[in-house]
Amino acid sequence: MTFKLGLTGSIGMGKSTTAKLFAEEGCDVWDADAAVHRLYSKGGLAVEPLRHLLPEAIEDGAVSRENLKTLLKSDPNLLKEIERIVHPLVAQDRAECLEHTKADICVLDIPLLFETGSDKSMDATICVTVDLDIQKARVLERGTMTEDQLDTILANQMPDEEKRARADFVITTDTLEHARAQVQDIVSQIRASLNHA
Numbered sequence: 001m002t003f004k005l006g007l008t009g010s011i012g013m014g015k016s017t018t019a020k021l022f023a024e025e026g027c028d029v030w031d032a033d034a035a036v037h038r039l040y041s042k043g044g045l046a047v048e049p050l051r052h053l054l055p056e057a058i059e060d061g062a063v064s065r066e067n068l069k070t071l072l073k074s075d076p077n078l079l080k081e082i083e084r085i086v087h088p089l090v091a092q093d094r095a096e097c098l099e100h101t102k103a104d105i106c107v108l109d110i111p112l113l114f115e116t117g118s119d120k121s122m123d124a125t126i127c128v129t130v131d132l133d134i135q136k137a138r139v140l141e142r143g144t145m146t147e148d149q150l151d152t153i154l155a156n157q158m159p160d161e162e163k164r165a166r167a168d169f170v171i172t173t174d175t176l177e178h179a180r181a182q183v184q185d186i187v188s189q190i191r192a193s194l195n196h197a
């Protein structure tokens, strides 16, 4: 049985970077955002159900994120309807991955781990965190969104403080070396508990 380790954190807090550090320690990694990209691509399982709900969102047989964002701008309530279609498909993709993994620990990188209740099916949870000003600077540095857009996303996510309080482990992503040391410590603790089980 694979140990299911749920990894979350607010936007730009360092989920993908930390997941790579777990992979370096021999853990398997499943990424919810990557699953959504697969589901939205041509032939992906979310295309037909979303076409039914929002025909304007589909372009060349795939879900257009730009079109979705335009639709969401005029009706933010649509997000809940999109989530109702997408989240069960994401859960199915995750279950298939867990069926095939051979690693002792599988890290599941899930931005909305607590919001979707997926934490309940994990063996342990981790929240990655860093000071809010560093988080904002890192996200804005990418040049992919304005501060207003970032604030809208933050308003749709559970506050960092609440995520930290709920998680079994917290990793501070101030430097790569510090994060790596925390990852190694968590992996050692879990492997020790698996060996004693």
Ligand SMILES: CC(C)(COP(=O)(O)OP(=O)(O)OC[C@H]1O[C@@H](n2cnc3c(N)ncnc32)[C@H](O)[C@@H]1O)[C@@H](O)C(=O)NCCC(=O)NCCS
Residues within 6 Å of the ligand: 010, 011, 012, 032, 033, 036, 065, 066, 068, 069, 072, 079, 082, 083, 086, 087, 090, 111, 112, 153, 156, 157
């Ligand atoms: C709204 C969409 C079109 C924006 O796409 P885009 O490529 O611009 O951004 P991306 O997906 O990388 O998300 C940007 C940030 O918003 C966050 N975010 C995405 N969806 C949600 C959501 N439903 N609630 C809160 N935050 C969200 C992401 O975690 C990330 O931090 C897209 O995120 C989407 O279709 N979301 C609905 C499906 C979903 O819930 N995905 C979350 C992972 S399971």
Ligand SMILES: Nc1ncnc2c1ncn2[C@@H]1O[C@H](COP(=O)(O)OP(=O)(O)OP(=O)(O)O)[C@@H](O)[C@H]1O
Residues within 6 Å of the ligand: 009, 010, 011, 012, 013, 014, 015, 016, 017, 018, 033, 111, 138, 139, 172, 173, 174, 175, 176, 177, 179
């Ligand atoms: N431990 C760390 N030390 C220094 N910089 C880091 C660390 N972790 C992440 N970063 C930097 O912070 C930024 C965001 O990291 P990353 O892309 O891993 O976050 P994310 O939580 O996966 O983002 P998103 O929510 O958008 O998917 C990147 O520029 C990355 O290089």
